[in-house]
Amino acid sequence: MKISLEKILTLTASEYCGIVGKKLKDYSAVGVMHDSPFGYYKIKGEEKKEVLVEVPERTEVIVNYQMLYNGYCIGTALIPKKKK
16 A cells, blocks of 8 residues: 555654544554655656555554655554454
């Protein structure tokens, strides 16, 4: 699964939950990383709005997104827990 740029955020998981009105316990968290310093690629000069990083299925958003000095990008994928 690829994720759109609009779903990659620098804010924390707690901040995101406050915005969407959910609780941290509603999510599973999985670390993700990729080695694209830009987080996107271009086709014929236009930005494509998909990230090259593969994220777990059902990822709602990536939080705590950071670009590191060595060209790697890291973040935390928030995956809604299945309701029982």
